[in-house]
Amino acid sequence: MTGILFLEQSLNSLQFGLMLFLLAAGLTLVFGIMDMINLAHGSLYMIGAYLMASIAQATGSFWMALPLALIATAIVGVLLEISLLRRLYERDHLTQVLATFAVILIANEGVRIIWGNQSLMLNAPAGLTGPVTLPGGMQYASYRLAIIAVGVAVAVLLYLLVTKTRMGMLVRAGASNREMAIAMGVNIRRLFTIVFATGAALCALAGAMLGPILAVQVGMGENILILAFVVIVIGGIGSIRGALVGALLVGLVDTMGRALLPIAFAKMFPPQVASNLGPALSSILIYVLMAAVLFFRPQGLFPARG
Amino acid sequence: MNKVLTTGIILGVAIVFPLVMHVLDQAFYISFATRILIYAMAAASLNLVLGYGGMVSFGHAAFFGAGAYIVGILAFEGVTSLWVSWPAAIAVAALAALAIGAISLRTRGVYFIMITLAFAQMMYYVFVSMKAYGGDDGLSLPSRSTGLGISLSNDFAWYYLVLALLMIILYLLHRLLASRFGRVIEAIRENETRATAVGYPVFRYKLLCFVISGAIAGLAGALIANQTSYVGPALLHWVQSGTLMIMVILGGVGRFWGGPVGAVVLLALEELFSGSPLLGPYSLHWQLPVGIILLAVVMFAPQGIAGAFAKKPQ
Numbered sequence: 001m002t003g004i005l006f007l008e009q010s011l012n013s014l015q016f017g018l019m020l021f022l023l024a025a026g027l028t029l030v031f032g033i034m035d036m037i038n039l040a041h042g043s044l045y046m047i048g049a050y051l052m053a054s055i056a057q058a059t060g061s062f063w064m065a066l067p068l069a070l071i072a073t074a075i076v077g078v079l080l081e082i083s084l085l086r087r088l089y090e091r092d093h094l095t096q097v098l099a100t101f102a103v104i105l106i107a108n109e110g111v112r113i114i115w116g117n118q119s120l121m122l123n124a125p126a127g128l129t130g131p132v133t134l135p136g137g138m139q140y141a142s143y144r145l146a147i148i149a150v151g152v153a154v155a156v157l158l159y160l161l162v163t164k165t166r167m168g169m170l171v172r173a174g175a176s177n178r179e180m181a182i183a184m185g186v187n188i189r190r191l192f193t194i195v196f197a198t199g200a201a202l203c204a205l206a207g208a209m210l211g212p213i214l215a216v217q218v219g220m221g222e223n224i225l226i227l228a229f230v231v232i233v234i235g236g237i238g239s240i241r242g243a244l245v246g247a248l249l250v251g252l253v254d255t256m257g258r259a260l261l262p263i264a265f266a267k268m269f270p271p272q273v274a275s276n277l278g279p280a281l282s283s284i285l286i287y288v289l290m291a292a293v294l295f296f297r298p299q300g301l302f303p304a305r306g
Numbered sequence: 307m308n309k310v311l312t313t314g315i316i317l318g319v320a321i322v323f324p325l326v327m328h329v330l331d332q333a334f335y336i337s338f339a340t341r342i343l344i345y346a347m348a349a350a351s352l353n354l355v356l357g358y359g360g361m362v363s364f365g366h367a368a369f370f371g372a373g374a375y376i377v378g379i380l381a382f383e384g385v386t387s388l389w390v391s392w393p394a395a396i397a398v399a400a401l402a403a404l405a406i407g408a409i410s411l412r413t414r415g416v417y418f419i420m421i422t423l424a425f426a427q428m429m430y431y432v433f434v435s436m437k438a439y440g441g442d443d444g445l446s447l448p449s450r451s452t453g454l455g456i457s458l459s460n461d462f463a464w465y466y467l468v469l470a471l472l473m474i475i476l477y478l479l480h481r482l483l484a485s486r487f488g489r490v491i492e493a494i495r496e497n498e499t500r501a502t503a504v505g506y507p508v509f510r511y512k513l514l515c516f517v518i519s520g521a522i523a524g525l526a527g528a529l530i531a532n533q534t535s536y537v538g539p540a541l542l543h544w545v546q547s548g549t550l551m552i553m554v555i556l557g558g559v560g561r562f563w564g565g566p567v568g569a570v571v572l573l574a575l576e577e578l579f580s581g582s583p584l585l586g587p588y589s590l591h592w593q594l595p596v597g598i599i600l601l602a603v604v605m606f607a608p609q610g611i612a613g614a615f616a617k618k619p620q
Contacts, residue, residue, distance in 0.1 A: 106593070
C-alpha cells in the first residue's frame with residue numbers, strides 16, 4: 001500500500017512541479033533580465049485559462065484550442081508589455097509592485113465583466129478522461145500523465161532554446177549582466193518583448209493544462225503567483241535551470257508533505273494533536289524550505305549573476 | 307504650507323468628523339473612519355521599516371495579525387482588560403519581529419522581501435492550525451477590551467481613543483525620526499557600506515527599527531481585533547501584507563504622512579466604489595476604478611500622494 005501511495009504521490013509532485021516551472025520560467029527571465037517585479041504574471045495565467053476554456057467550448061476540441069489560447073495570451077502579454085510595463089523598467093521595485101498590483105485588480109475585474117462570476121468548466125480532452133494502468137498495476141489518471149509529458153517536453157525545449165540558440169545566448173547574457181549586454185549591442189527591448197511573449201504563452205499553457213484539474217476562476221493567479229516567486233527565489237533569479245530545480249523541489253516538498261506528514265504524525269502523536277499539526281506543518285514546509293535555502297545560500301541555488 | 311498648520315487642519319478634521327457624521331445620521335462612517343485610523347497606524351509602522359529603513363518587509367501582517375490574535379485569545383480566556391492584553395499584544399509582536407528580523411536581515415533586496423513573506427506565511431498556518439482558537443473560522447470576541455472605566459462599545463469613545471493613540475504613535479515616530487537613531491537609519495538606507503565604515507553597528511540599528519515597527523503593528527492589530535470584535539487568519543494572510551505595502555507606496559514611501567495618507571485614500575476609494583451608490587449596479591466591479599486610479603498615481607505621482615504635495619523632492 002505504501003509503495004503505491006509513494007509512487008502516486010511522486011507522480012503528482014512531478015506534475016505539480018512541472019506546471020510551477022512553466023510559470024516560474026517566464027517570471028524568472030522577466031525578473032532576471034529587466035530587473036522587473038511583475039505581480040501581473042499570475043493574471044496572464046488566469047487569462048490563459050479563461051481563453052482556453054472559452055475557445056475549447058467554442059471549437060469543441062481541446063487540442064485545437066490549446067495553440068489558439070497560447071497565441072492569444074502571448075498577444076495580451078505583448079500588449080501589456082508595450083503599453084505599460086515598458087514604462088516601468090527604469091522605476092524602482094516598489095513602483096513596479098504598485099503598478100502591477102493595479103494590473104491584477106484591472107485584470108480580475110476585466111475577466112469578471114467578460115466571463116461573469118461563475119467559474120468556468122474545462123473538460124479534459126477526449127481519450128484522456130479515464131485512468132490508465134501503469135506497470136506495477138497502479139491506476140493513474142491518464143490526463144495527469146499527459147500534463148507530465150507536456151511539462152517535460154516544454155522543459156527540454158526551453159533548455160535547448162536557452163542553451164543552444166543565439167536567442168538563448170542573448171537571454172542568458174541579459175540575465176547575467178544587462179548593462180554589458182546593451183553595451184555589446186544587444187537590442188534588449190526587443191529581446192525582452194520576445195521573452196515576455198514567451199512567458200505569457202507558458203503561463204497560458206500552465207493555465208490550460210491545469211484547467212481541467214483546478215477551477216478556472218477569478219483570483220486563481222494570485223496564490224500560484226506566490227508559489228512561483230518562492231520557486232524563482234529558491235532557484236536563483238534569472239536562472240532557467242534554477243527555476244526547474246526550484247519548481248521540482250517545491251512540488252515535491254509540498255505534495256509529499258501534504259500526503260505523508262499526516263500519516264507520519266498519526267503514528268507519532270495522539271490523533272487530536274496529529275490532526276491539528278499535520279495540515280499546518282505540511283503547508284508551512286515550502287516556506288521553511290525557502291527560508292532555509294536563503295539562510296545558507298542567500299542568492300538562491302543557481303544564481304544567474306556572477 | 308506650514309507644517310504645523312497642516313497637522314492642525316488634519317487633526318481638526320479628524321476631531322470634527324464623527325460629530326458631523328452624527329448630525330448627518332451616518333453612524334456607519336464613524337466606524338469606517340475608525341478602521342481607517344487603525345490601518346493608518348499599521349501603514350505608518352510599515353513605512354518606518356520600508357520607507358525610512360529601506361527594508362521592504364512583505365510580512366508585516368504577521369505582527370499585525372499576531373497582535374490581533376493575542377487580544378482575541380486573551381479575551382477568549384477571560385482576560386479583557388486592555389492594561390493586560392494590549393501590552394501583551396505589543397510584546398508578542400515585538401518578540402516575533404525580533405526573531406524574524408534577526409534571521410531575515412541577513413539577506414537583502416528581493417531575498418529579504420521573500421524571506422519575510424515566508425515567515426509571515428508560517429505564522430499564518432500556525433494560527434490556522436490552532437483549532438482551540440477557531441482555526442480557519444477565527445475567533446469572535448465577547449466584547450471590546452475593558453479597563454478605562456468607560457464602555458468602548460460606544461462608537462464615539464472608541465473613535466476618539468483610537469485617534470488619540472494614533473496621534474501619540476505618530477508623535478513618537480516623528481520624534482524618533484528626528485533623533486540620532488532616525489538619522490542613522492536613513493543613512494543606512496542611503497549607503498549601508500558607508501554607515502558601516504563610519505562605525506555604526508548597522509545590523510543592530512536595522513533590527514531595532516524592525517522591532518519598533520513590529521511593536522506598533524502589534525498595537526494596530528490589538529485595535530483591529532477590538533474594532534471588529536473578531537480575529538481571523540485573514541489578518542495574517544499575505545494579501546494583508548500586500549495591502550499595507552500598497553498603502554505605503556500609494557501614500558509615499560519614506561514620507562512622514564505616507565502611511566496614513568495611503569490608508570485613507572485606498573480604503574476611501576474601496577468604500578466609494580464598492581459601498582456607496584456612486585456606481586449603482588456596477589459597484590460589484592469596484593476593483594476596476596481602484597486599479598485605474600492606482601495606475602494613474604504610478605504614472606503621474608511617482609513619489610506617492612504625500613510626495614506630490616511636498617515641496618522638496620526626496
